[in-house]
Amino acid sequence: MRKTFVLLLLSAFLFSLIAPSLAANPADNKAQIAKLQSEVSKLEATLATTKSKVQKARLQSTIAGHKKVIAELQRAAARQSSTQTMTVQRPAPVQAAPVEAAPAQPKIFALKGGLAGGAGLIAADFMMPVGPMYLGGEAGYAVGNNFGIIDAGIKGVFDFGGPFVGLEVSYGGYSKKVQDVPGLSGIIDSGVGVGLLAGTAMGPLAVTVGYDTKLGARADAGYRILL
Numbered sequence: 001m002r003k004t005f006v007l008l009l010l011s012a013f014l015f016s017l018i019a020p021s022l023a024a025n026p027a028d029n030k031a032q033i034a035k036l037q038s039e040v041s042k043l044e045a046t047l048a049t050t051k052s053k054v055q056k057a058r059l060q061s062t063i064a065g066h067k068k069v070i071a072e073l074q075r076a077a078a079r080q081s082s083t084q085t086m087t088v089q090r091p092a093p094v095q096a097a098p099v100e101a102a103p104a105q106p107k108i109f110a111l112k113g114g115l116a117g118g119a120g121l122i123a124a125d126f127m128m129p130v131g132p133m134y135l136g137g138e139a140g141y142a143v144g145n146n147f148g149i150i151d152a153g154i155k156g157v158f159d160f161g162g163p164f165v166g167l168e169v170s171y172g173g174y175s176k177k178v179q180d181v182p183g184l185s186g187i188i189d190s191g192v193g194v195g196l197l198a199g200t201a202m203g204p205l206a207v208t209v210g211y212d213t214k215l216g217a218r219a220d221a222g223y224r225i226l227l
Contacts, residue, residue, distance in 0.1 A: 029073045036066045036073075105129035108136075110206060112222025116151060117172055117188070117215040118181040119144030123151055125222070133158050138168070148175040151215070155197070165198045172214035183216035 040063055047059040110125040123140020134157045142149040153170030173190045181188050193214025199207050201224065209219045 029077050033070055033073050033077075036070050040066045040070070105134075106226040108134065108224055109227055110222045110224045112140075112206075112208075112220045114208075114218065114220025114222075115182075116140075116142050116212070116218040116220070117144065117149045117174070118178065119147070119149055121149075121151060121218070121220060123220070127155075127157060134166075138170075144178065146176075147178055149173060149215070157197075159201075162202070163198075163200045166196075168195045168197060168210070168212065169193075170195060170212055170214055172212075181216040183211055184213075188214070188216075 043059050043063050043066070047056060047063070050056050050059060107129070108125070108127040110127075112121075112123055112125065114121050114123075119142035121140055121142040123138055125136060125138050127134040127136035135155075136157075137154045138151065140151040142151055150173030151170065152173075153168050155166050155168035157164050157166035170193050171191070172188075172193060174188060177187050177189045179187045191214055193212045195210050195212030195215070195218075197208050197210030197218075199209060204224045204226075205221065206224050207219075207221045209217075211217055
């Protein structure tokens with residue numbers, strides 16, 4: 001019994017010395033495992049033919065010690081394989097695609113004809129983008145029944161990709177006092193007015209309607225040139 005206890009202690013001591021050193025070497029681990037398994041096979045064959053109880057106890061103790069070492073070596077190999085599998089190469093940083101700058105809005109020059117102040121109007125617009133809107137001016141001349149109108153003004157227009165709305169401050173220079181101007185009552189003389197306008201653009205063509213406190217109801221259609 002004492003000899004069996006000594007063998008167990010010896011096996012445990014050998015296990016504590018061999019296992020850590022072999023765990024760091026995968027190739028040595030495999031060789032040691034194969035060697036110990038071969039030794040276990042031989043000892044088990046000897047155990048099968050041994051009749052002495054004392055000898056059997058020694059063989060069983062040695063076999064148990066070898067199997068413990070084999071199990072520890074196999075666990076160490078498995079841990080090392082798992083560590084290598086979990087090692088992930090850090091991916092290269094993803095570079096954001098360059099953002100293309102939005103194309104600049106074009107300036108607009110337009111020639112148009114229509115009605116304003118109760119007269120036939122010929123005018124030109126020049127508009128340029130300023131932030132979210134177009135800002136510009138209008139100049140033209142309207143011919144009525146025995147009178148004329150100088151049309152000049154500034155306007156701001158919000159374009160919604162076709163439809164547009166805007167606000168204008170205009171000067172209506174009537175050649176004489178007139179009355180019966182569509183949208184206005186009484187006698188109308190030269191002066192400054194404010195107005196609202198709305199319209200839509202279809203390709204190079206644009207149609208506008210509006211109302212001005214000096215020119216009354218107005219409407220025009222024109223041809224736009226993008227600059």
